[in-house]
Amino acid sequence: MLVDALDEEWILSERQVLSLLDWIRQQAGGSRSVYPFLVTLAEGALRPSEVRSLRVRDVVHRSGGSGELTAGCRGQARLVPLRPGFAMFLRGWINDAGLQKDDLLFPDARGGRLSVDAYMGLWEQAQEAVLPHDQLLPWRLGEPVDILRESSLVRWLRLGVDVATVAELAGVAPAWLALRYPYCFRLEATEIDWGAPRSGDTPARAD
Numbered sequence: 001m002l003v004d005a006l007d008e009e010w011i012l013s014e015r016q017v018l019s020l021l022d023w024i025r026q027q028a029g030g031s032r033s034v035y036p037f038l039v040t041l042a043e044g045a046l047r048p049s050e051v052r053s054l055r056v057r058d059v060v061h062r063s064g065g066s067g068e069l070t071a072g073c074r075g076q077a078r079l080v081p082l083r084p085g086f087a088m089f090l091r092g093w094i095n096d097a098g099l100q101k102d103d104l105l106f107p108d109a110r111g112g113r114l115s116v117d118a119y120m121g122l123w124e125q126a127q128e129a130v131l132p133h134d135q136l137l138p139w140r141l142g143e144p145v146d147i148l149r150e151s152s153l154v155r156w157l158r159l160g161v162d163v164a165t166v167a168e169l170a171g172v173a174p175a176w177l178a179l180r181y182p183y184c185f186r187l188e189a190t191e192i193d194w195g196a197p198r199s200g201d202t203p204a205r206a207d
Contacts, residue, residue, distance in 0.1 A: 003179035
């Protein structure tokens, strides 16, 4: 399995993600689908291609306010649970946009798939407006929106969510996570007392 490790410095903090999304939410013009599209990408740690392909029928609301979303990649479908707050957000978006069950969840102005150009310009503007103007910024301006997914996966791992659960939600193998985000799997250095008796050792007999 060949996987490139993603440098830790590229990961966005939760605060940065929220600030970026809030900046985009406040912008007028452009496709109205861009903001909910990016929120869904970050909330569910989905691939952009998966989010662009979602249809209204892929969202199921449950009693109690939660729900689930059916995402798919390369013909493999998986269920992504929706927190009550996010489920309510999607319900509001569907109703406000007047979408029907067979419609794309985040269509462009003509009802087709949202194009990369529709959100990349606004995404770069948000990065320039919100992120620190340091040596990383010129590189970040070319960073695709996939970093929202990556940052969510790292946050879940750091919160202690079971690795197998994170892998299932992301549609990857646990080994992929370990190779992609090695800093989430570092063990603290432990000093070993080599003079201490080991389990199973026979204690020395005092003469």
